[in-house]
Amino acid sequence: MLVPGRHKNISAVQQGDNTQMVKTALSLIIVVAILVAFGLVMLYSASSGRSGVKFFSNQLIWVSIGTAGAISCFVIGYRRMAELSLIWMGLSFVALVICLFFPEINGAKRWIQLGGFSIQPSEFAKIAASLFVAKYCSDHPWTFSKLKTQNGLLKMGLILAPVVGAVIAGKDFGTAILIFTTAFAAMLAAGLYLRYLVIPVALGGMLATYIYFFDVERLSRATSFLHPERVTKTDGYQLWNSLIALGSGNWCGIGFMESRMKARYLPEAHTDFIIAIIGEELGFIALLTIIVLYTLFCRNSAKIALNSTSRLGTLLGFALCCGVTLQAVINLMVISGSAPTKGMPAPFISYGGSNMISCLIAVGLLISIASEAYDAEADRRIRESISNALFFFRRRKNSGKA
Numbered sequence: 001m002l003v004p005g006r007h008k009n010i011s012a013v014q015q016g017d018n019t020q021m022v023k024t025a026l027s028l029i030i031v032v033a034i035l036v037a038f039g040l041v042m043l044y045s046a047s048s049g050r051s052g053v054k055f056f057s058n059q060l061i062w063v064s065i066g067t068a069g070a071i072s073c074f075v076i077g078y079r080r081m082a083e084l085s086l087i088w089m090g091l092s093f094v095a096l097v098i099c100l101f102f103p104e105i106n107g108a109k110r111w112i113q114l115g116g117f118s119i120q121p122s123e124f125a126k127i128a129a130s131l132f133v134a135k136y137c138s139d140h141p142w143t144f145s146k147l148k149t150q151n152g153l154l155k156m157g158l159i160l161a162p163v164v165g166a167v168i169a170g171k172d173f174g175t176a177i178l179i180f181t182t183a184f185a186a187m188l189a190a191g192l193y194l195r196y197l198v199i200p201v202a203l204g205g206m207l208a209t210y211i212y213f214f215d216v217e218r219l220s221r222a223t224s225f226l227h228p229e230r231v232t233k234t235d236g237y238q239l240w241n242s243l244i245a246l247g248s249g250n251w252c253g254i255g256f257m258e259s260r261m262k263a264r265y266l267p268e269a270h271t272d273f274i275i276a277i278i279g280e281e282l283g284f285i286a287l288l289t290i291i292v293l294y295t296l297f298c299r300n301s302a303k304i305a306l307n308s309t310s311r312l313g314t315l316l317g318f319a320l321c322c323g324v325t326l327q328a329v330i331n332l333m334v335i336s337g338s339a340p341t342k343g344m345p346a347p348f349i350s351y352g353g354s355n356m357i358s359c360l361i362a363v364g365l366l367i368s369i370a371s372e373a374y375d376a377e378a379d380r381r382i383r384e385s386i387s388n389a390l391f392f393f394r395r396r397k398n399s400g401k402a
Contacts, residue, residue: 021307028300032348032363035293036063036356039274039349044256045257047275047351048272055270055351058117061354069357070364078316078368080325082135085341088128090164095121096166108171120354122167122175125322126182127358127365129160131363134316137190141311153187153196162175174342181326186319235341241266242273242335245280246287253283268349276335290349291332298325304370313369320362334360 021050040059046056073081100110101119111118136156169177170275184192184200203311212219221235228236228243245261259280264270269277277286298321305317324347331346333339345355 005149018328021304021370024300024303024307027369028304028363028366031300032360035348038290038348041347042274042278042281042370045259045281046262046274048257049263054307058353059351059356062356063360065353066357068359070360070367072359074368074371075214077372077374078313078365079310081365081368082131082138082312082316085131086137086159087158088124089132092121092125092128093163094120094172095124095162096125099170100166104171108343110170110172110175117353119350120171122170122179123354123358123359125163125167125355126175126179127290127320128359129163129179130186130316130319130323130362132134132156132159133186134312134319136189137315138310138312139188140327147372153192172343174344178323178327178330178344182319182323185322189318190315204216223338224339225334228337234349238267238273239334239337239341242276245273245276245336246336249280249283249287251283252286253279253281253286256281268343272331272334272345272350274350275331275346290346294325294328294347296331297328299323301366304366308369309372313372317366317369320366322361325358337353 017399040056040063044053044056089098095112099112102109102111102113105111105118110120110122112121133156136159160179164179167179180200181324196328207392220231224231224235225239230236232240236355241261245259248261254300259269259277263281265275266276275287275290300322301317301321303316304319308314308317327344328347330339330342333349334344336339345352347359348356366396
């Protein structure tokens with residue numbers, strides 16, 4: 001835990017090994033590039049039979065926009081982005097409210113329709129919340145010893161609450177939980193007092209009690225993953241077909257482009273359940289490779305966070321690392337029947353513009369954190385070189401006079 005007042009950024013960079021952070025950043029970029037490229041290939045396989053190259057072409061556009069966004073965040077710098085976090089939170093809230101005036105899609109109001117494209121503001125709210133929490137905790141390191149003071153925990157919660165509430169109003173419960181969990185993880189890393197856990201635990205218990213006794217329909221959907229074979233025609237339809245796809249793949253899969261489940265049996269085959277199609281076509285070895293890549297992403301981003309030269313960089317890097325990694329974990333759990341079925345795309349792989357752009361923006365911010373550490377070390381070495389050179393010339397000059 002990064003307890004306020006005790007946090008020390010003692011990294012390899014500060015110890016003179018300035019190439020370590022560069023290697024970590026490059027490794028992160030390579031991992032993300034592999035995931036994106038692999039995702040594009042599998043998206044073509046999962047969707048070409050029904051839609052030709054439509055989804056593939058759209059995804060290329062989203063990847064290009066996301067890459068531009070990542071580069072922009074890198075150039076602007078994570079510090080400047082964090083300084084504007086209240087503005088990002090405000091814009092996210094307004095966009096989420098606008099979503100409520102658009103027609104429902106799949107029972108939720110998560111999207112703003114713009115011609116043939118749609119934008120999901122909740123994806124960008126995740127980035128805004130990470131920036132805001134990291135900035136607030138960095139500026140007020142003793143926040144967690146207080147609750148109701150001007151810079152206390154309650155004030156931060158009151159700013160987060162409208163955004164999370166707007167996400168819930170749009171019936172995007174998965175993203176709301178992800179935002180809350182990511183923010184909570186960053187607060188915990190900043191030194192959250194464990195006694196404050198009583199509040200979210202109590203609220204969660206009240207919600208679970210209400211659903212158990214008064215919302216039978218939602219309870220049925222939430223627990224259908226435990227026995228999907230009993231509800232294969234209703235709530236367990238997607239999961240049951242996902243399990244069939246995964247089981248059909250065995251170790252090496254049935255072959256690229258040869259999936260049977262993507263035809264008409266598995267809804268959302270190119271979005272939330274694309275990894276099930278990967279398992280069917282390429283087998284368990286491909287799934288294991290994806291898990292390794294996500295693990296490397298988590299390792300590299302966490303390393304960047306821990307080796308940051310600032311408290312803000314550490315907290316923001318940790319929040320971004322948790323956000324993307326937790327999303328990947330939830331997706332893998334859903335498609336394998338280890339968690340309730342919930343719309344949660346696989347980062348860098350699933351079809352979806354908003355998710356792709358937000359994930360790449362997160363990468364841009366992480367690279368910005370890494371570059372600052374390297375630049376700080378490079379700046380120190382340049383200053384030392386200039387100082388040594390001046391000392392050398394002064395000594396020669398004094399020797400000449402003597």
